[in-house]
Amino acid sequence: MKHxxxxxKRELSSYFTSPVAYVFLVIFLLLAGFFTFTAGAFFERGExxxxxxxxxxxxxxxxxxxxxxxRLWAEERRSGTIxxxxxxxxxxxxAILGKFLASWLxxxxxxxxxxxxxxxxxxxxxxxxxxxxxxxxxxxxxxGAYLALSCLTSALTRNQVVAFILSVVACLFLILAGFTPVxxxxxxxxxxxxxxxxxxxxxxxxxxxxxxxxxxxRDLVFFLSVMAFSLFATSVVLRNR
Amino acid sequence: xxxxxxxxxxxxxxxxxxxxxxxxxxxxxxxxxxxxxxGKSTTMxxxxxxxxxxxxxxxxxxxxxxxxxxxxxxxxxxxxxNAAAYSDMTVRGFLEFAAEMRGLSxxxxxxxxxxxxxxxxxxxxxxxxVDTLSKGYRHRTCLAQALIHEPEVLILDExxxxxxxxxxxxxxxxxxxIGKTKAVIFSxxxxxxxxxxxxxxxIIDRGRIVAQGTPDELGRPLDEVFRKITLPDTVKR
Numbered sequence: 326m327k328h329x330x331x332x333x334k335r336e337l338s339s340y341f342t343s344p345v346a347y348v349f350l351v352i353f354l355l356l357a358g359f360f361t362f363t364a365g366a367f368f369e370r371g372e373x374x375x376x377x378x379x380x381x382x383x384x385x386x387x388x389x390x391x392x393x394x395x396r397l398w399a400e401e402r403r404s405g406t407i408x409x410x411x412x413x414x415x416x417x418x419x420a421i422l423g424k425f426l427a428s429w430l431x432x433x434x435x436x437x438x439x440x441x442x443x444x445x446x447x448x449x450x451x452x453x454x455x456x457x458x459x460x461x462x463x464x465x466x467x468x469g470a471y472l473a474l475s476c477l478t479s480a481l482t483r484n485q486v487v488a489f490i491l492s493v494v495a496c497l498f499l500i501l502a503g504f505t506p507v508x509x510x511x512x513x514x515x516x517x518x519x520x521x522x523x524x525x526x527x528x529x530x531x532x533x534x535x536x537x538x539x540x541x542x543r544d545l546v547f548f549l550s551v552m553a554f555s556l557f558a559t560s561v562v563l564r565n566r
Numbered sequence: 567x568x569x570x571x572x573x574x575x576x577x578x579x580x581x582x583x584x585x586x587x588x589x590x591x592x593x594x595x596x597x598x599x600x601x602x603x604x605g606k607s608t609t610m611x612x613x614x615x616x617x618x619x620x621x622x623x624x625x626x627x628x629x630x631x632x633x634x635x636x637x638x639x640x641x642x643x644x645x646x647x648n649a650a651a652y653s654d655m656t657v658r659g660f661l662e663f664a665a666e667m668r669g670l671s672x673x674x675x676x677x678x679x680x681x682x683x684x685x686x687x688x689x690x691x692x693x694x695x696v697d698t699l700s701k702g703y704r705h706r707t708c709l710a711q712a713l714i715h716e717p718e719v720l721i722l723d724e725x726x727x728x729x730x731x732x733x734x735x736x737x738x739x740x741x742x743x744i745g746k747t748k749a750v751i752f753s754x755x756x757x758x759x760x761x762x763x764x765x766x767x768x769i770i771d772r773g774r775i776v777a778q779g780t781p782d783e784l785g786r787p788l789d790e791v792f793r794k795i796t797l798p799d800t801v802k803r
Binding site for chain 1: 584595611614615616618635636639640642644647648650651652653654655659663664666668669695708711
């Protein structure tokens with residue numbers, strides 16, 4: 326575990342020594358604010374909840390999380406440092422986990438910095454804070470699932486642009502799998518069971534519960550297994566480089 | 567210290583390394599020579615555990631690199647081709663990272679970093695970030711990383727590539743010094759380096775050993791010997 330932390334520490338500090346971290350945080354907070362207050366009609370809703378805030382997260386993360394994850398392995402491959410890293414006396418999973426945890430922690434920092442919306446809604450009314458906590462947990466898991474997928478696409482290529490696009494497409498699939506127009510289209514030629522199976526992969530359905538304040542073990546298992554599977558696939562890709 | 571038996575690595579239809587066998591003992595500096603694309607880097611990557619051999623076996627200090635990678639890697643210090651280093655870190659930060667990855671902490675880490683900095687003459691650039699370094703300093707930073715845990719085995723892939731004559735001289739002296747007590751393999755295509763730093767040379771071409779021995783045994787002038795036994799890459803294969 327010590328090595329995982331050493332790698333995570335290095336990765337995290339590299340976010341903050343480059344402009345990546347600051348650009349990301351500012352854009353993330355601006356967009357989150359815009360979606361919540363303008364597009365999400367926070368004030369017009371007249372309810373003391375963060376529904377307007379959380380419901381945009383799957384779309385917001387769609388672009389921003391791959392931007393964080395795209396460099397994880399692609400950059401190591403391009404600069405050749407992957408050769409240093411993987412010839413150190415560590416198991417590959419330690420490097421994969423360390424890098425993943427660092428970026429996830431970074432996304433957690435971004436999420437924590439949205440605290441003013443929590444204060445706002447508490448000043449204006451008396452919201453169900455348990456529901457807000459559940460929403461944050463769900464959002465954090467959602468970010469982790471996207472990030473693990475980005476980690477995988479990043480391991481596939483040394484080109485960060487390719488990694489980014491592949492990862493956006495993969496995440497988009499996770500959103501659209503449960504999107505009504507897509508399920509309708511699928512049901513034209515596939516059996517109902519197949520359509521249900523595809524829809525079960527959608528992050529929207531699994532994220533919904535958290536927004537309503539329900540932490541369902543099935544949703545937890547879904548997000549954690551997307552992460553575990555993606556990180557495992559990353560290790561397979563790296564082994565066969 | 568290093569035992570290589572019948573090592574083969576294929577990439578698709580290409581046999582990059584084709585049945586190499588040799589040993590390197592403690593106190594030896596082996597110069598690994600060959601034209602570009604002859605399989606030098608591929609061999610070194612298999613010794614350090616970065617590539618998995620298609621067939622054959624590599625053991626370092628008695629540990630099989632494939633079966634007991636952690637034990638083998640602990641003994642190795644490695645300077646990869648082009649001296650890769652994390653460009654967003656400072657020299658000090660990078661060396662501390664390398665030390666921590668080698669399990670050093672606290673006082674031991676400080677001492678290891680100070681010793682490596684001293685050995686590779688990095689004092690003046692300690693707080694500079696790696697991407698602002700000149701090529702010579704960048705090479706030495708990466709070399710310092712390879713030396714940080716006083717490894718028993720040193721694998722150096724073109725350690726003098728792109729350096730000016732003074733820097734080359736320093737690095738060669740350093741390699742010769744280290745080679746008195748450790749097992750060192752370094753690759754190069756500069757033949758004068760063999761005379762300057764090696765106790766033995768192995769010449770490979772297209773993945774196979776074509777000659778080996780002390781510089782004297784190989785015959786002189788070295789570059790004529792080299793040209794006679796290896797094929798230029800302009801020759802159709």
